[in-house]
Amino acid sequence: MRRLKIIKPSATLRISALAKELLKEGKPVVNMSAGEPDFKTPQHIVESAINALNEGKHFYTPTRGIPELLDAIAEKVNVENGIPAKPENVIVTPGAKYAIFLAMQVLLDEGDEVILLDPAWVSYEANVIMANSKPVWVKHDEKFEDAPIEDHITSKTKMIVINTPNNPTGVVYSKDFLKKVADLSIDHNVYVLSDEIYEKIIYEGEHYSIASFEGMFERTITINGFSKTYSMTGWRLGYAIACEEIIRDMNKIQSHSVSHPTSFVQYAGLTALKGDQSCVEEMVRKFRRRRDKILSGLNEIGISYIYPKGAFYVFMKVGDGTEFAERFLKEEFVAVTPGEAFGSYREYVRVSYATSDENVDEFLSRLDGFVKRFKCQVLSFGNDLKSRDYGDLNG
Numbered sequence: 001m002r003r004l005k006i007i008k009p010s011a012t013l014r015i016s017a018l019a020k021e022l023l024k025e026g027k028p029v030v031n032m033s034a035g036e037p038d039f040k041t042p043q044h045i046v047e048s049a050i051n052a053l054n055e056g057k058h059f060y061t062p063t064r065g066i067p068e069l070l071d072a073i074a075e076k077v078n079v080e081n082g083i084p085a086k087p088e089n090v091i092v093t094p095g096a097k098y099a100i101f102l103a104m105q106v107l108l109d110e111g112d113e114v115i116l117l118d119p120a121w122v123s124y125e126a127n128v129i130m131a132n133s134k135p136v137w138v139k140h141d142e143k144f145e146d147a148p149i150e151d152h153i154t155s156k157t158k159m160i161v162i163n164t165p166n167n168p169t170g171v172v173y174s175k176d177f178l179k180k181v182a183d184l185s186i187d188h189n190v191y192v193l194s195d196e197i198y199e200k201i202i203y204e205g206e207h208y209s210i211a212s213f214e215g216m217f218e219r220t221i222t223i224n225g226f227s228k229t230y231s232m233t234g235w236r237l238g239y240a241i242a243c244e245e246i247i248r249d250m251n252k253i254q255s256h257s258v259s260h261p262t263s264f265v266q267y268a269g270l271t272a273l274k275g276d277q278s279c280v281e282e283m284v285r286k287f288r289r290r291r292d293k294i295l296s297g298l299n300e301i302g303i304s305y306i307y308p309k310g311a312f313y314v315f316m317k318v319g320d321g322t323e324f325a326e327r328f329l330k331e332e333f334v335a336v337t338p339g340e341a342f343g344s345y346r347e348y349v350r351v352s353y354a355t356s357d358e359n360v361d362e363f364l365s366r367l368d369g370f371v372k373r374f375k376c377q378v379l380s381f382g383n384d385l386k387s388r389d390y391g392d393l394n395g
Contacts, residue, residue: 170308
């Protein structure tokens with residue numbers, strides 16, 4: 001199919017494949033590329049799934065999800081996000097990625113344009129193309145606080161995709177920026193797909209759901225899930241919030257494709273939402289400590305980066321990101337993701353600190369030696385981040 005030929009091979013998978021080959025050879029690979037929490041799924045969530053199986057909850061469920069989970073998600077977004085959703089506004093999916101796929105299949109037609117903020121998560125572009133539509137990339141300003149979306153809206157624009165906190169930069173969008181996106185959506189009658197999968201992983205600033213803004217509920221598809229917040233990546237459980245018509249159409253496709261998410265996993269998701277949240281708070285504390293350690297180390301080494309306020313990534317500037325990633329893996333056995341995977345920022349690489357403290361320490365040690373030994377050219381980005389005082393980051 002023509003559209004499949006347009007989709008680019010994954011730079012992430014190329015590095016991942018090389019890392020696996022080196023591991024097979026017995027090399028001491030440190031993986032800083034995976035966007036996956038290294039923590040085990042909390043035990044009370046695991047036990048909930050086991051109990052569901054033992055209770056015989058392993059049959060087909062309603063295609064949108066079990067009623068109890070739909071109720072819990074609607075309650076969650078009302079209370080925590082200010083989104084006026086009812087259970088009828090919810091669909092549960094096998095992973096947040098599939099919710100994005102469904103939304104784009106439902107809303108996009110051939111010839112439509114979708115605005116992506118550059119850099120952006122790797123699968124947005126592919127999902128737009130699979131919906132026979134055209135991605136329109138819009139670069140952020142130097143501080144990553146704004147983007148000239150208004151200059152790229154045309155009569156063909158159908159959707160704006162936002163992701164806060166952002167993968168790969170860790171940027172948390174301000175209320176002012178989201179208000180601008182909302183105003184553009186209303187003025188030009190376009191949808192907003194808001195990916196909020198990292199909403200709980202924030203160290204500075206505050207998370208705002210654009211669907212809670214005046215006039216935005218009917219034109220926003222809010223995407224979320226359990227993978228990052230509850231370390232449930234392999235469980236494959238996500239959800240979308242939207243107006244009833246969009247949810248009904250998404251459900252049509254789900255009912256004819258995957259049918260519904262795994263039955264007992266849905267009960268585990270219910271426990272995750274309704275149970276003790278201290279596991280989330282503890283995980284975020286550990287992520288923050290790792291982030292602070294990496295930022296302090298990068299400042300000592302002299303590498304510039306986009307300052308991350310959320311998620312668990314650092315987007316650092318290294319010259320040629322693809323060459324850097326390949327050499328860093330082959331010569332120091334450290335896997336990072338080239339910036340080209342996320343858009344036009346080819347001079348960057350993404351470092352994930354969703355890994356052990358030991359790996360963070362080893363990463364910084366090998367990075368320091370790599371930079372010193374090969375005298376890698378490191379460029380400044382925007383403001384002089386290296387001049388900031390990060391002396392108290394580990395305090």
